[in-house]
Amino acid sequence: xxxxxxxxxxxxxxxxxxxxxxxxxxxxxxxxxxxxxxxxxxxxxxxxxxxxxxxxxxxxxxxxxxxxxxxxxxxxxxxxxxxxxxxxxxxxxxxxxxxxxxxxxxxxxxxxxxxxxxxxxxxxxxxxxxxxxxxxxxxxxxxxxxxxxxxxxxxxxxxxxxxxxxxxxxxxxxxxxxxxxxxxxxxxxxxxxxxxxxxxxxxxxxxxxxxxxxxxxxxxxxxxxxxxxxxxxxxxxxxxxxxxxxxxxxxxxxxxxxxxxxxxxxxxxxxxxxxxxxxxxxxxxxxxxxxxxxxxxxxxxxxxxxxxxxxxxxxxxxxxxxxxxxxxxxxxxxxxxxxxxxxxxxxxxxxxxxxxx
Amino acid sequence: xxxxxxxxxxxxxxxxxxxxxxxxxxxxxxxxxxxxxxxxxxxxxxxxxxxxxxxxxxxxxxxxxxxxxxxxxxxxxxxxxxxxxxxxxxxxxxxxxxxxxxxxxxxxxxxxxxxxxxxxxxxxxxxxxxxxxxxxxxxxxxxxxxxxxxxxxxxxxxxxxxxxxxxxxxxxxxxxxxxxxxxxxxxxxxxxxxxxxxxxxxxxxxxxxxxxxxxxxxxxxxxxxxxxxxxxxxxxxxxxxxxxxxxxxxxxxxxxxxxxxxxxxxxxxxxxxxxxxxxxxxxxxxxxxxxxxxxxxxxxxxxxxxxxxxxxxxxxxxxxxxxxxxxxxxxxxxxxxxxxxxxxxxxxxxxxxxxxxxxxxxxxxxxxxxxxxxxxxxxxxxxxxxxxxxxxxxxxxxxxxxxxxxxxxxxxxxxxxxxxxxxxxxxxxxxxxxxxxxxxxxxxxxxxxxxxxxxxxxxxxxxxxxxxxxxxxxxxxxxxxxxxxxxxxxxxxxxxxxxxxxxxxxxxxxxxxxxxxxxxxxxxxxxxxxxxxxxxxxxxxxxxxxxxxxxxxxxxxxxxxxxxxxxx
Numbered sequence: 001x002x003x004x005x006x007x008x009x010x011x012x013x014x015x016x017x018x019x020x021x022x023x024x025x026x027x028x029x030x031x032x033x034x035x036x037x038x039x040x041x042x043x044x045x046x047x048x049x050x051x052x053x054x055x056x057x058x059x060x061x062x063x064x065x066x067x068x069x070x071x072x073x074x075x076x077x078x079x080x081x082x083x084x085x086x087x088x089x090x091x092x093x094x095x096x097x098x099x100x101x102x103x104x105x106x107x108x109x110x111x112x113x114x115x116x117x118x119x120x121x122x123x124x125x126x127x128x129x130x131x132x133x134x135x136x137x138x139x140x141x142x143x144x145x146x147x148x149x150x151x152x153x154x155x156x157x158x159x160x161x162x163x164x165x166x167x168x169x170x171x172x173x174x175x176x177x178x179x180x181x182x183x184x185x186x187x188x189x190x191x192x193x194x195x196x197x198x199x200x201x202x203x204x205x206x207x208x209x210x211x212x213x214x215x216x217x218x219x220x221x222x223x224x225x226x227x228x229x230x231x232x233x234x235x236x237x238x239x240x241x242x243x244x245x246x247x248x249x250x251x252x253x254x255x256x257x258x259x260x261x262x263x264x265x266x267x268x269x270x271x272x273x274x275x276x277x278x279x280x281x282x283x284x285x286x287x288x289x290x291x292x293x294x295x296x297x298x299x300x301x302x303x304x305x306x307x308x309x310x311x312x313x314x315x316x317x318x319x320x321x322x323x324x325x326x327x328x329x330x331x332x333x334x335x336x337x338x339x340x341x342x343x344x345x346x347x348x349x350x351x352x353x354x355x356x357x
Numbered sequence: 358x359x360x361x362x363x364x365x366x367x368x369x370x371x372x373x374x375x376x377x378x379x380x381x382x383x384x385x386x387x388x389x390x391x392x393x394x395x396x397x398x399x400x401x402x403x404x405x406x407x408x409x410x411x412x413x414x415x416x417x418x419x420x421x422x423x424x425x426x427x428x429x430x431x432x433x434x435x436x437x438x439x440x441x442x443x444x445x446x447x448x449x450x451x452x453x454x455x456x457x458x459x460x461x462x463x464x465x466x467x468x469x470x471x472x473x474x475x476x477x478x479x480x481x482x483x484x485x486x487x488x489x490x491x492x493x494x495x496x497x498x499x500x501x502x503x504x505x506x507x508x509x510x511x512x513x514x515x516x517x518x519x520x521x522x523x524x525x526x527x528x529x530x531x532x533x534x535x536x537x538x539x540x541x542x543x544x545x546x547x548x549x550x551x552x553x554x555x556x557x558x559x560x561x562x563x564x565x566x567x568x569x570x571x572x573x574x575x576x577x578x579x580x581x582x583x584x585x586x587x588x589x590x591x592x593x594x595x596x597x598x599x600x601x602x603x604x605x606x607x608x609x610x611x612x613x614x615x616x617x618x619x620x621x622x623x624x625x626x627x628x629x630x631x632x633x634x635x636x637x638x639x640x641x642x643x644x645x646x647x648x649x650x651x652x653x654x655x656x657x658x659x660x661x662x663x664x665x666x667x668x669x670x671x672x673x674x675x676x677x678x679x680x681x682x683x684x685x686x687x688x689x690x691x692x693x694x695x696x697x698x699x700x701x702x703x704x705x706x707x708x709x710x711x712x713x714x715x716x717x718x719x720x721x722x723x724x725x726x727x728x729x730x731x732x733x734x735x736x737x738x739x740x741x742x743x744x745x746x747x748x749x750x751x752x753x754x755x756x757x758x759x760x761x762x763x764x765x766x767x768x769x770x771x772x773x774x775x776x777x778x779x780x781x782x783x784x785x786x787x788x789x790x791x792x793x794x795x796x797x798x799x800x801x802x803x804x805x806x807x808x809x810x811x812x813x814x815x816x817x818x819x820x821x822x823x824x825x826x827x828x829x830x831x832x833x834x835x836x837x838x839x840x841x842x843x844x845x846x847x848x849x850x851x852x853x854x855x856x857x858x859x860x861x862x863x864x865x866x867x868x869x870x871x872x873x874x875x876x877x878x879x880x881x882x883x884x885x886x887x888x889x890x891x892x893x894x895x896x897x898x899x900x901x902x903x904x905x906x907x908x909x910x911x912x913x914x915x916x917x918x919x920x921x922x923x924x925x
Contacts, residue, residue, distance in 0.1 A: 051550075072550060078546075078547065081543070082541065082543060084543035084546065084547040086544060086548075086565075088566060088568070097548070097551060097561070098552055101553055145551070
């Protein structure tokens with residue numbers, strides 16, 4: 001089932017938690033709301049779930065407008081951040097609670113319970129209490145509780161944030177596989193950009209209640225539309241400047257590093273303030289690409305899969321430069337002078353929505 | 358240099374190591390002699406005859422005696438009835454206070470705690486002044502409606518039920534408020550999201566999650582009602598087990614009756630043990646339910662409903678405060694009878710109980726101060742052992758401390774009479790012949806408050822603060838003095854004040870053990886009232902009320918805390 005949000009707003013007191021959010025989520029899509037804490041992503045999810053009523057705008061599930069409906073008539077399944085398993089009920093009782101409310105027959109309830117437990121690989125744990133389960137198991141019980149009702153839409157509120165790093169990767173993959181198998185429209189909230197990139201069909205980045213950009217993971221990473229998105233997703237070098245001219249095949253920008261050629265995003269106008277964004281893995285030590293900068297090594301940090309140099313270029317501009325494959329690289333000493341090169345296709349010219357800092 | 362230090366350290370450690378061990382031993386001996394031994398003695402006496410042979414004869418006697426069977430039945434019905442009544446009242450008030458917002462909510466949330474800190478014996482007195490046969494309400498009814506015979510509001514089991522309910526409902530409210538406030542809102546939202554209607558959600562999710570706190574409160578209410586003899590006796594009810602236990606023990610003539618008293622007190626200790634087991638069982642769930650990120654938002658009530666809520670709470674408060682008004686009036690009224698309020702006022706009763714016979718006040722304060730001293734000396738180290746160490750027997754220590762909360766004064770009073778009546782080897786008189794027995798029994802009874810107060814504030818002093826002191830060179834004692842103590846003195850003070858106030862209010866255990874010349878305020882109230890001098894009893898009651906009020910004010914000022922956690 002597809003979801004459509006039309007200018008949905010929600011205020012708490014004077015602050016707008018969600019400000020005119022408009023989204024279209026396709027049937028069967030895994031759609032992620034990504035942003036720092038307080039950006040309104042959880043509020044937006046809870047608006048879809050029905051725990052809040054919007055102050056303005058419309059929420060459509062398929063052909064049905066739902067913004068004034070109670071949560072349980074929207075036919076959603078929800079997984080809460082801390083799972084919200086009822087501690088006084090067994091796993092089976094937790095999962096079948098909603099089924100019993102729907103007055104299904106005993107055999108049907110038993111069948112759905114077994115099916116739900118099998119889906120999340122928890123067969124045999126039906127009579128345990130939540131307190132006797134590991135974090136990963138609790139998470140799967142919460143998922144099963146949401147899925148046994150055959151919801152049209154699955155809503156997940158930071159479901160992995162309470163898990164250990166190793167288990168998080170495993171459960172993340174399980175959720176993705178399950179979601180693909182069931183073909184269920186899913187909205188996923190997280191503040192972890194890596195999680196969002198690896199899991200989603202599309203991602204919406206939010207800040208201060210506003211959706212800044214909606215795009216598939218790859219586009220979000222490679223073609224962020226603003227400085228905030230470029231900064232929040234992955235690592236980036238930023239150099240402020242003034243845009244000189246914009247054309248279809250590229251833009252030129254005046255920065256402290258000199259004139260740099262890059263690719264302009266929407267909203268960048270000649271003569272306006274903007275910012276140059278280049279990711280560390282797109283910078284090379286030595287000559288490479290059509291932009292060359294003189295710099296001095298400050299620090300080298302070994303990251304395992306890469307060696308990261310902090311270098312200082314003209315006018316005190318600091319850049320991070322990654323050397324992939326450190327195995328075949330002779331590290332440079334601090335203070336050594338180097339040339340840093342990057343291609344204009346990897347140099348993005350963005351509007352500066354973070355500030356002149 | 359380094360090696361010299363390394364050598365010096367262990368010696369100093371070994372040299373100091375037997376002091377803590379000695380302290381722990383002293384605590385265990387104290388608890389062993391003054392808590393475990395008397396309670397064990399009660400069981401031994403209940404199961405043995407005069408020659409010391411083991412027997413169940415006393416229980417057979419008890420079970421075959423129709424009067425005791427009826428008393429047991431009455432006590433059970435009264436206890437369960439009080440639990441039911443306090444539960445309804447306590448839950449309703451807790452839900453209102455935690456989940457809804459209305460004018461005066463915070464005022465009411467403070468007021469509802471007051472009945473529990475008021476001296477129970479004084480409460481009963483007050484009810485008789487206002488609701489008794491010649492009390493204010495009956496006089497008004499007779500004047501206004503030409504009622505010929507007064508309505509019996511309080512004399513009888515129904516009166517005991519009324520008095521106990523209005524005194525004890527905060528025990529439920531406190532525990533349920535605590536539990537409700539800890540419920541993670543997501544647990545209720547999860548129920549909503551799968552389609553639970555409001556009442557069903559309340560019944561299957563919200564109420565079950567409050568069970569741990571509720572069970573502790575309900576058991577304390579039951580034990581309190583089951584073992585309270587002063588209230589029924591003042592209200593003329595004799596066929597209850599606790600009342601029988603008192604009458605049987607204090608008569609000292611008929612050995613068979615005396616044994617029955619012991620059997621009854623063994624029942625009470627058994628109940629307390631039951632409480633301990635139940636409290637332990639629920640600890641795990643209690644921990645789990647406190648895993649919450651935020652609180653359920655309060656719902657603003659509509660104006661009409663606000664009026665209803667305020668009306669309901671005001672009525673409960675009015676009923677709870679009736680006794681204090683009654684006691685106040687009786688203490689200053691001269692020749693008060695057959696009028697709604699006294700016609701003439703006097704201070705002569707205060708003069709009589711303070712100036713002419715100061716022993717009640719002097720004894721009460723002396724015994725309570727000594728008791729609090731013992732509480733601090735024994736209780737603060739226990740709190741420290743519980744919060745900071747894993748010494749063997751730590752669990753037992755914790756269990757004993759919880760057990761004391763539930764052992765009724767009636768049972769421990771009887772236990773002390775049995776345990777300390779005989780002179781120990783080398784003495785010609787038993788401990789019951791010395792007044793120090795009273796501070797000792799008070800200290801044991803009120804120890805949990807000091808331990809809990811200190812324990813709670815010790816938990817606030819994070820261990821790393823002490824470790825930080827140690828890392829810059831402070832020894833253990835030094836870091837305790839410079840870091841821990843300054844941060845936890847409020848907790849000790851609050852716990853001690855609470856122990857002091859409730860020591861002054863202790864009636865049951867003291868009534869059993871008090872001899873001529875040792876009379877405390879509560880003994881005075883009881884004997885004055887039984888002897889028909891209600892005004893003197895009321896004057897003593899007012900003194901207890903003033904002390905309670907001042908103590909609560911000081912506690913609020915010092916800690917800014919509510920008294921949650923002190924009762925279960």
